[in-house]
Amino acid sequence: MDKIVVLDFGSQYSHLICRRIRESNVYCELVPYNVPLDKITELNPKGIIFSGGPASVYSKNSPKPDNKIFEAGIPILGICYGHQIIIDHFNGKIKRVDKREYGNALLEISDKTNLFSNIQSNTLKCWMSHSDAAEVIPEGFKILAKTTSSFSAAIGNNEKKVYGLQFHPEVAHTENGNTVLNNFAKVISKANPEWNMTNFVESIVKEIQEKTKNEKVLCAVSGGIDSTACAVLINKAIKNNLTCIFVDNGLLRENEKETVQEMFTQKLRIPLTVIDARERFLKKLDKISDPEIKRKRIGEEFARVFTEFAEKEGPFHWLAQGTLYPDVIESGVSGGPATVIKTHHNVGGLPEWLNLKVLEPLRFLYKDEVRNVSRILGIPEEVLTRHPFPGPGLAVRIIGEVTPEKIDIVRKASKIVEDVLIEDKLYSKVWQAFAIVGDDRAVGILGDERLEGRIVTIRIMESVDAMTADWVRLPHETMEKMSSRITNEIDNVAWVTYAISSKPPSTIEPQ
Numbered sequence: 001m002d003k004i005v006v007l008d009f010g011s012q013y014s015h016l017i018c019r020r021i022r023e024s025n026v027y028c029e030l031v032p033y034n035v036p037l038d039k040i041t042e043l044n045p046k047g048i049i050f051s052g053g054p055a056s057v058y059s060k061n062s063p064k065p066d067n068k069i070f071e072a073g074i075p076i077l078g079i080c081y082g083h084q085i086i087i088d089h090f091n092g093k094i095k096r097v098d099k100r101e102y103g104n105a106l107l108e109i110s111d112k113t114n115l116f117s118n119i120q121s122n123t124l125k126c127w128m129s130h131s132d133a134a135e136v137i138p139e140g141f142k143i144l145a146k147t148t149s150s151f152s153a154a155i156g157n158n159e160k161k162v163y164g165l166q167f168h169p170e171v172a173h174t175e176n177g178n179t180v181l182n183n184f185a186k187v188i189s190k191a192n193p194e195w196n197m198t199n200f201v202e203s204i205v206k207e208i209q210e211k212t213k214n215e216k217v218l219c220a221v222s223g224g225i226d227s228t229a230c231a232v233l234i235n236k237a238i239k240n241n242l243t244c245i246f247v248d249n250g251l252l253r254e255n256e257k258e259t260v261q262e263m264f265t266q267k268l269r270i271p272l273t274v275i276d277a278r279e280r281f282l283k284k285l286d287k288i289s290d291p292e293i294k295r296k297r298i299g300e301e302f303a304r305v306f307t308e309f310a311e312k313e314g315p316f317h318w319l320a321q322g323t324l325y326p327d328v329i330e331s332g333v334s335g336g337p338a339t340v341i342k343t344h345h346n347v348g349g350l351p352e353w354l355n356l357k358v359l360e361p362l363r364f365l366y367k368d369e370v371r372n373v374s375r376i377l378g379i380p381e382e383v384l385t386r387h388p389f390p391g392p393g394l395a396v397r398i399i400g401e402v403t404p405e406k407i408d409i410v411r412k413a414s415k416i417v418e419d420v421l422i423e424d425k426l427y428s429k430v431w432q433a434f435a436i437v438g439d440d441r442a443v444g445i446l447g448d449e450r451l452e453g454r455i456v457t458i459r460i461m462e463s464v465d466a467m468t469a470d471w472v473r474l475p476h477e478t479m480e481k482m483s484s485r486i487t488n489e490i491d492n493v494a495w496v497t498y499a500i501s502s503k504p505p506s507t508i509e510p511q
């Protein structure tokens, strides 16, 4: 399949470039900036994009690509820092600007061939974010567009098929940015648009069959979109050689077990083994208040339940996981966040001693692509639109010790929060919505009696990727409905509060 390769110089937008190219149905992969030319030749890309990045080309150890790439005859597009690498490589000049250019700028296009073909307007709003800029552009390059602060906001050498953009075409703030990337992929690099989810399903099913031969695969599902899509794809490929299990750890949302069971057996027609491990998990969490210990214990217990099942019902040869592309690809420069804020537990982290080979059918996909695949596979729409739910479940929504009483409160209150949002047509507009309970108490009146009951906190967040999030300014009527239903319908709750902290500095889950 024709593809474009993005060299990652550490920009926060590297994955976005990749996604945008894929949106134009051309397959695109992200690789570290320093992959040698022979590795790139193996990938056989139709075009190469240099991402942006935080470095300066003139500083000592700044990241640079393999020099031979420029002579390989493969079209190149540099974006921001990538643009400056091109200028530097071909002996132009880069300098530090007095004032960092950041935000919207108006691009005036002077050449509407190649990179800017299929664009009607002569001006475009574009997004700039740089502290270095070109002083002299290299010989053989032509200016294609400028802004008031950048005389060479876009440059190109049609003979060499090398182009550079000082602005970011991949971000939504740039008008027609998709067309510019599309032009690089299809017009300049002549990549055929062969990437779509129907083809993907066909080819991955074949690949699963070839890989697993006649061996047995074990897949733990959570009812979430990733593990469900993973199970459905494998089931399509190998039918009865796949065993799916669902562990009820007693920390699930209301009716979750029943819903997942029904979806698998009735709608998807995939056999599902449900393991009732509620007591075991509760015992492991007894008297534990520390959030990290809670997460650790839940992860370990999950591994134990899983291992026991594998040993009893096996032998299995493969472990299926719903890992997605962003988890597979490490950034070229930074290896991800340096400090662990929370240890995230997913059905993924399973014991090595089981000696299972790993099968990851979604490892090439972004989340939105998984959604499209899921639609093709007939996974119910409710699964695609359901809010994310953390692996350790309700335990991270309970502050202090996890007790049956607190689990019951937080489960019922979360269900009310969700129900009211659905009723008020707000559910799909928010990222996550749930209830939290801790050990604080407040005084209330129940009938004529004084009650010192628990405080339930409602947390409703909007976000794009959970990296940052803002609390939702919920209509007061909606809040009121939630509050009165929670105090009326749940025993022992006296007060309801609303969490008004964004991320950062807070996190989405309280634990």
Ligand code: XMP
Pocket: 295, 342, 343, 344, 345, 346, 388, 389, 390, 391, 392, 396, 432, 466, 503, 506, 507, 508, 509, 510
């Ligand atoms: P935080 O609380 O870190 O949450 O701001 C960010 C997003 O991740 C979810 N989350 C988890 N997901 N295992 C998961 O699979 C976990 O241990 C976990 N902890 C938090 C959280 O619900 C939010 O969407």
